[in-house]
Amino acid sequence: MPDEPGVDAPDTFEFETGIENAPVEPYQAHEIRVFRAPKNTVRMTVRHERSYIRVRPVNASPMAHSDRYVSLLDIKNEEVAFIKDLNDLDEGSRQVIEEELAHRYLRATIERVNSIQMEYGVTYWDVMTDRGKREFVIRGHENTHWASDARLLLTDVDGNRFEVVDYTRLDPHSIQLIETNV
Amino acid sequence: MTDTTTTYKERMPDALADRCREALREGETVRIAAATDLTEDLRFEERWLLVTDQRLLRFDSNGSGAGNGDASIPFIELSDAKSAAVEELVGSGRINVVIGNEDIEVIRYTPSQRAKFARIARGIDQLIKDDPVDMQGEVDKTRCDRCARLLPEPNGICSACTNRLAMMRRIARYALPFKGKLALMVFLSLLFTLAELGPPYIMGRIIDDVLDPSAAGASGDPFSFLYLLVGAYAVIRLVSFVLEIFKDRLSVWLGGRVIVSVREDLYENLSRLNMKFYNKRQVGSLISRVSNDTESMMWFLVDGVPYILTNLLLLVGILVLLFVTSWQLTLMVLIPIPLLVTGGWYFWTRLIRAFRTKYYRWGKLVGMAGEMLSSVRVVKTFVQEKREMRRFRSSNEGVFRGDYESEKEAAVFFSTVSMLTSSGMILVWYYGGAAVIDDTFTTGALIMFIAYLWMLYEPLRWFGELNTWSSRAMSGAEKVFEIVDTPAETEDREVPVEMKDMQGEVEFEGVTFAYEAGKPVLHDISLHVQPGEMIGLVGKSGSGKTTMTNLLCRFYDIDEGGLEIDGVPIRDIGLEDLRRQIGVVLQDSYFFSGSIAENIRYSSPDASLEQIMRAARTANAHDFICAKPDGYDTQIGENGKELSGGEKQRIAIARAIIHDPRILVLDEATSSVDTHTEKLIQEAIANLVKGRTTFAIAHRLSTLRRADRLVVLDAGRIVETGTHEELLDMKGYFYRMVETQRASTAVMAVGGGKADPNRGANGHTT
Incomplete structure (x- = not known):
C-alpha cells in the first residue's frame, strides 16, 4: 500500500535491529515443504523438524518475474523462506504456491481491444480479456506503462490491473487502436 | 453516527430474486444482497452474495448457487462463523469468514467494488457477533447517471455529458456584474461589422459609377464622385480601425475580469477543502487547474467569444448582401460550404489526435531531459551518459515522427480548404464573368461579390478549430467548477458551539x-x-x-x-x-517565503516585534536569529531552505508560542x-x-x-x-x-x- 499522507512517517526505530537479532538467512527451496492443512491454510515445514502454521507466498517482482523469486512470509510479515525458482520445489509444494500466487495477483490479460476513446485526458477502454469482457477508464499517461516495446501494463482509475503481453500479436484492429491511442 | 444502515440491498434480476426467495427458510430475512463483478475463479462475471440473519449464500446471476443443491461453496451458517473481514490482494480483494481456525473465502471482488465490500464485510462481522449492524457509508458513484459511461474518477463529472450551453451560462454569470460593458462590446461589434461590410461596396461603386466609361458621363463630374467615394472609404477604414481597438480592449478587460473572479472562487474553495480531498489528488494537477485550466478558459473568453460574435454578424451581413446582389451566384457560392464544414470537422478530429501524440511525446522528451539534468551527478558517477543519450535519441526520434505525422495531416487539411475555396471562386468568376459579358451584371458588382466571398470563406475555414478551442475551454471550465462545487467536507454545524476559551x-x-x-x-x-x-x-x-x-x-x-x-x-x-x-509543531515544519518575523507571527499577524522576540526567547531562538546579518528580517527562502534543521524547529516552536494554543x-x-541543539529544543519545548x-x-x-x-x-x-x-x-x-x-x-x-x-x-x- 502506498504511504497514506498523514499516517505516521517512516521512523527510525533503531531498537528493532538490536544486536541480539543477527540477520537470519531465510530457508531455501530444498529445505522446505509447503502444503495445505487444513484446506485453506498454507503450512510450511522445514526438514520435517520445524513447522510454520500459516505462511503467505508473495512474489518479489510480480511484473518482471512473475514465475520466480517467491518469498514466504509468516503472520508477522517476516520472511521465512525464499524460493529463487519454483522448479526447485517438490511437485506438491510448487502446485500449492502457484495456486496461491494465482489468487493473490490478478492482472487480466487483454486479448482484444474493442474500442479506445480518448476524451478530455481520460481514456475509455472496452476490451476482451482472458477473464471476460471489461470496460475501464484510465487517467493520465502515468497509468499506461510500456514495460517493453510491445508489452503494455495498464492500471485503471480504481486500481484494476491489465496487461497486453505483446500488442503486435493482437488482431489488426486492436493493434491500430493501441498505436493511435497509447 | 447519526443514521445507521442495518440492511444493504441491491436490486436483483427478477429470476434471481425468485430463486433466492425459494432458497430462504421460514422466517429467514435478507439483510444484505450485493452483486460482485468477479467469480471465485477470477473471471469477470456477476455473482451475488446474500446474507440473511442466519446464513451466507452465493448465487450465479441466473440463480444457481450455494443453498440450491448445485453449490460451489457450501452455504455458511452464521452460527458457525467467528468473524468476517476483507483481505486486500493485488488487483482484487475478498471477504473471508473465519470458521474454526480457517479462513473461508466468501466472495471475490475487483478494486472497483472495494469500498462497497468493505462495508458489507463489516456488516457480516456485526451480524456474526450479534452486534448492532451499521453499514453506513457512501457508495462511490462510478458511472454517469445520464449516459452510464464510466466516470474518470469516482463521484466525478462525466466529461461526455457536460452541457456546453449550461457551462457557458455559468461562465456568463460571472460577467453579469459588468453588464454595461458587455452591452457596449456587443454594440461595438455590431458597428464594426457594419463598417467592415462597407469597403467592398464602395469598391464596386467606384468601378461601376466612376471608372466605367459608359457610366461616367451620367453622373456629372467623375472626379468629385471619385473624391466622395474614396473619402467615404477612408472614413470607414478609420472608423473600423478605432472600433477594433476599443472592441478588443474591452473584450480583453471583460474576459480577464471574469477569469479573475473564477480563479478567486477556485482558490478560496481550495483552501477550504479538507485533508481527505488533498490525499486523493496530486498537487500538480491542482496547480494545473489554477493555472492552465483557467487560462484556457480565459483565451476562449478573450479571443474566442468575440471572434465568434463578430464573425457570426459578418456572416449574416455578407449573406444578406450577396443575396441582394445576385441570388443565383450566391447559391453557387454556397455549394462548397457544406463540404468545407464537414471536411473541416473530419480533418480536425484527426489533427487533434496527431497533435495530442505529438504533445505527449514532446512532454516525455522534456521530462527526460529534466530528469537527466537534475540527476546529472548520479548519471556521471555511474557512467551512464551513453545510455541516457540512447534513451534521449529514441525519444527525440519519436518527437520527430509525431511532428511529421501532425504536420502531414495539417498540410492536407489546409490545402484541401484552399482548394474548396477556390472552386467556389472559379464558379463565380466563370458565371459572373459570363453575366458581365451578357450585360446582366456589372463589373463593379462582380468585384464586390468576390471581395465579400473572401470575407465569407476566411472565418469558415477556422470553424473546425473553433470546436476544439471551445471544447478545451469547456473541459477546463468543467475541471475548475468541479472544485468550486466540491463542498468542504468538515463543515461546521449550522450553529457551532462557541468555544473561545x-x-x-x-x-x-x-x-x-x-x-x-x-x-x-x-x-x-x-x-x-x-x-x-x-x-x-x-x-x-x-x-x-x-x-x-x-x-x-x-x-x-x-x-x-x-x-x-x-x-x-x-x-x-x-x-x-x-x-x-490547537497548535501543531511538526518535525518538518512548513514555512512561507518571507522574513523570520513574518513566519513567527503567521498565526497572529498583529503581534508586535517585541511579542515576537519574547516568543523567540522562550523558544531559544532569539540568539541565533540576532546573530544573523539581517536578524528578524532575514528572508527565510522557500520553505525555510536558508535555515538549519534545529533553527527551523525552534522557529516553529516560537510560532506555536505566539499562537498560544490550549492544546498542543x-x-x-x-x-x-546534535546534543547541544537538542537540549536547546528540549528547553524550548x-x-x-x-x-x-x-x-x-x-x-x-x-x-x-x-x-x-x-x-x-x-x-x-x-x-x-x-x-x-x-x-x-x-x-x-x-x-x-x-x-x-x-x-x-x-x-x-x-x-x-x-x-x-x-x-x-x-x-x-x-
Whole structure:
C-alpha cells in the first residue's frame, strides 16, 4: 500500500535491529515443504523438524518475474523462506504456491481491444480479456506503462490491473487502436 | 453516527430474486444482497452474495448457487462463523469468514467494488457477533447517471455529458456584474461589422459609377464622385480601425475580469477543502487547474467569444448582401460550404489526435531531459551518459515522427480548404464573368461579390478549430467548477458551539478511524486527558500516533465512537475556534517565503516585534536569529531552505508560542540534531508545554520523559498506559521497546556516536 499522507512517517526505530537479532538467512527451496492443512491454510515445514502454521507466498517482482523469486512470509510479515525458482520445489509444494500466487495477483490479460476513446485526458477502454469482457477508464499517461516495446501494463482509475503481453500479436484492429491511442 | 444502515440491498434480476426467495427458510430475512463483478475463479462475471440473519449464500446471476443443491461453496451458517473481514490482494480483494481456525473465502471482488465490500464485510462481522449492524457509508458513484459511461474518477463529472450551453451560462454569470460593458462590446461589434461590410461596396461603386466609361458621363463630374467615394472609404477604414481597438480592449478587460473572479472562487474553495480531498489528488494537477485550466478558459473568453460574435454578424451581413446582389451566384457560392464544414470537422478530429501524440511525446522528451539534468551527478558517477543519450535519441526520434505525422495531416487539411475555396471562386468568376459579358451584371458588382466571398470563406475555414478551442475551454471550465462545487467536507454545524476559551480536556471514546474504507488505522481508542496534562504517544510507525493527532485537529472526521473537547463533541465546535486553540509543531515544519518575523507571527499577524522576540526567547531562538546579518528580517527562502534543521524547529516552536494554543501537538519535534541543539529544543519545548494539554509523539523515548503519562499504541490499539516508571515496572511492551532501544543506542555510543539519550530516562519521570 502506498504511504497514506498523514499516517505516521517512516521512523527510525533503531531498537528493532538490536544486536541480539543477527540477520537470519531465510530457508531455501530444498529445505522446505509447503502444503495445505487444513484446506485453506498454507503450512510450511522445514526438514520435517520445524513447522510454520500459516505462511503467505508473495512474489518479489510480480511484473518482471512473475514465475520466480517467491518469498514466504509468516503472520508477522517476516520472511521465512525464499524460493529463487519454483522448479526447485517438490511437485506438491510448487502446485500449492502457484495456486496461491494465482489468487493473490490478478492482472487480466487483454486479448482484444474493442474500442479506445480518448476524451478530455481520460481514456475509455472496452476490451476482451482472458477473464471476460471489461470496460475501464484510465487517467493520465502515468497509468499506461510500456514495460517493453510491445508489452503494455495498464492500471485503471480504481486500481484494476491489465496487461497486453505483446500488442503486435493482437488482431489488426486492436493493434491500430493501441498505436493511435497509447 | 447519526443514521445507521442495518440492511444493504441491491436490486436483483427478477429470476434471481425468485430463486433466492425459494432458497430462504421460514422466517429467514435478507439483510444484505450485493452483486460482485468477479467469480471465485477470477473471471469477470456477476455473482451475488446474500446474507440473511442466519446464513451466507452465493448465487450465479441466473440463480444457481450455494443453498440450491448445485453449490460451489457450501452455504455458511452464521452460527458457525467467528468473524468476517476483507483481505486486500493485488488487483482484487475478498471477504473471508473465519470458521474454526480457517479462513473461508466468501466472495471475490475487483478494486472497483472495494469500498462497497468493505462495508458489507463489516456488516457480516456485526451480524456474526450479534452486534448492532451499521453499514453506513457512501457508495462511490462510478458511472454517469445520464449516459452510464464510466466516470474518470469516482463521484466525478462525466466529461461526455457536460452541457456546453449550461457551462457557458455559468461562465456568463460571472460577467453579469459588468453588464454595461458587455452591452457596449456587443454594440461595438455590431458597428464594426457594419463598417467592415462597407469597403467592398464602395469598391464596386467606384468601378461601376466612376471608372466605367459608359457610366461616367451620367453622373456629372467623375472626379468629385471619385473624391466622395474614396473619402467615404477612408472614413470607414478609420472608423473600423478605432472600433477594433476599443472592441478588443474591452473584450480583453471583460474576459480577464471574469477569469479573475473564477480563479478567486477556485482558490478560496481550495483552501477550504479538507485533508481527505488533498490525499486523493496530486498537487500538480491542482496547480494545473489554477493555472492552465483557467487560462484556457480565459483565451476562449478573450479571443474566442468575440471572434465568434463578430464573425457570426459578418456572416449574416455578407449573406444578406450577396443575396441582394445576385441570388443565383450566391447559391453557387454556397455549394462548397457544406463540404468545407464537414471536411473541416473530419480533418480536425484527426489533427487533434496527431497533435495530442505529438504533445505527449514532446512532454516525455522534456521530462527526460529534466530528469537527466537534475540527476546529472548520479548519471556521471555511474557512467551512464551513453545510455541516457540512447534513451534521449529514441525519444527525440519519436518527437520527430509525431511532428511529421501532425504536420502531414495539417498540410492536407489546409490545402484541401484552399482548394474548396477556390472552386467556389472559379464558379463565380466563370458565371459572373459570363453575366458581365451578357450585360446582366456589372463589373463593379462582380468585384464586390468576390471581395465579400473572401470575407465569407476566411472565418469558415477556422470553424473546425473553433470546436476544439471551445471544447478545451469547456473541459477546463468543467475541471475548475468541479472544485468550486466540491463542498468542504468538515463543515461546521449550522450553529457551532462557541468555544473561545478552551480548558483543554480531551476525551477519546471508542474511536475507530480509517483513511480508506475497510482499512481502519485506529481501533476503539479510549483515552481521557486532563487539562494541562502532557501525553506521550509511543509506538512503531503506522501504529496510529499521528492519526490520533490528525483527528484532534479535525483534519479528518472520526468514523465511530466519540471525540470530545471540554465535554463538547468535536464536530459541534466551530472549526475556527477549534483550530485557533490547537497548535501543531511538526518535525518538518512548513514555512512561507518571507522574513523570520513574518513566519513567527503567521498565526497572529498583529503581534508586535517585541511579542515576537519574547516568543523567540522562550523558544531559544532569539540568539541565533540576532546573530544573523539581517536578524528578524532575514528572508527565510522557500520553505525555510536558508535555515538549519534545529533553527527551523525552534522557529516553529516560537510560532506555536505566539499562537498560544490550549492544546498542543508535537509530532517528532526533536528530530536528529546534535546534543547541544537538542537540549536547546528540549528547553524550548518545556517552556511551550507549560500549562497546555500536550500530545507529544517521539520515537526517541527519552524525549518523552517529561510526559505525565505515556500511551503505547500498537497496530491502532492502545496496549499500555501509565507513567514512564509504571510502564517500566509492568515489564510489558514499553519495557521491551526501551530495552531494545537502549541496546542499539549503546552500540552507537561505543562507536563514538551520540550520547545515549536513554540514560537517566528511568529516573526523570515527572
